[in-house]
Amino acid sequence: MTLAFWVAGSILAAAAMIGIVRVLTARDAATRAVVGDLVFFSCICILALFGARYASSVSVDLALLASILGILATIALARIITRGQR
Amino acid sequence: MIVLEFLAGTLAIVGALLFLSVAIAQFRARDALSRINALGPATALGAPMLVLAVAIGRSLEQGLDWMLWIKTAITIVALVVVSSVASNVLARATCRSDAAVDEATHPNDLRSSQ
Numbered sequence: 446m447t448l449a450f451w452v453a454g455s456i457l458a459a460a461a462m463i464g465i466v467r468v469l470t471a472r473d474a475a476t477r478a479v480v481g482d483l484v485f486f487s488c489i490c491i492l493a494l495f496g497a498r499y500a501s502s503v504s505v506d507l508a509l510l511a512s513i514l515g516i517l518a519t520i521a522l523a524r525i526i527t528r529g530q531r
Numbered sequence: 532m533i534v535l536e537f538l539a540g541t542l543a544i545v546g547a548l549l550f551l552s553v554a555i556a557q558f559r560a561r562d563a564l565s566r567i568n569a570l571g572p573a574t575a576l577g578a579p580m581l582v583l584a585v586a587i588g589r590s591l592e593q594g595l596d597w598m599l600w601i602k603t604a605i606t607i608v609a610l611v612v613v614s615s616v617a618s619n620v621l622a623r624a625t626c627r628s629d630a631a632v633d634e635a636t637h638p639n640d641l642r643s644s645q
Contacts, residue, residue, distance in 0.1 A: 446588060449540025453581065456547035460554040467557045475563035475625035479570055482617070483557065486574055487550050490581040494543065497585040500592060502599070508582055509602050512609040516617035523617075523624035530627070 447498065454494045461487040478522035485515055535587055542584035549577030563625045567618050574614035579607040 464484040471477045489511040496504020553573035560566040586603040590596065 446536040446540045446591070449543050450584075450588065453540075453543035453547035453584070456544070456551050457581075460547070460550040463551070463554040464557065467554070473563055473628075475621060475628065476557070476566055478621055479563065479566045479618075480557050482614075482621075483550070483553060483570060483573055486578050486614075487554075490546070490550070490578055493582060493585045497588040500589070502589075505585065505589070505599055505602050505606075508585070509606045509609070512578070512606050513613060516613045519617040520620050523621045526621075526624040526628045528628075 450494050450498050454491050457487045457491045457494070461491070474522070474526050478519055478526070481522070482516070482519050485511075485518070489515070532591065535591055539584045539587040539591070542580045542587070546577040546580030546584065549573055549580070553577070564622055567622045567625065570618055571615070574618075575611050578610045578614075582606050582610070 461484050464480045464487065467480045468477050468484070471480060489508055493504045493508045496502070496507070550573045553569055556569040557566050560569050582603055586599055589599060
């Protein structure tokens with residue numbers, strides 16, 4: 446199981462790297478917002494796996510707060526894209 | 532016990548592969564709307580799988596802790612509900628804004644209403 450968590454963590458790190466490259470090559474703001482969301486979630490899952498491996502309970506709380514509050518950045522970016530209109 | 536360990540490992544690896552496939556899909560999708568669509572499997576399926584794998588992994592090592600499972604349930608519900616709301620808001624903003632949308636997107640009432 447420990448090996449599986451390490452393999453999953455490295456796959457997630459690769460996904461985050463691909464996401465960052467995608468953000469750099471994105472042309473419009475909506476794509477950057479979407480891929481930013483993807484990178485955010487893969488980093489949260491990496492931290493959760495890290496917390497499981499080193500028995501720190503803060504990672505479960507982190508995943509909880511991130512999944513509830515973390516999406517506000519995406520909604521804020523959506524509001525920026527439409528120049529403040531609803 | 533071995534079955535639970537195997538289950539946690541499989542959930543973690545499948546969830547991570549979902550993230551990887553979505554990251555690659557961001558390159559293949561042609562416009563922003565289909566990229567928002569492609570984000571679904573990662574946040575609504577990959578992340579809950581990983582959170583579940585972490586919860587199983589911790590329960591195996593630290594014993595059963597009810598608070599952990601309550602937090603995991605809330606996290607999974609939040610992941611499914613909140614991320615789809617955010618994707619919906621972002622897709623609506625993309626339709627309204629000047630982002631390049633596939634020409635097959637008919638009718639686009641949001642954009643024509645400006």
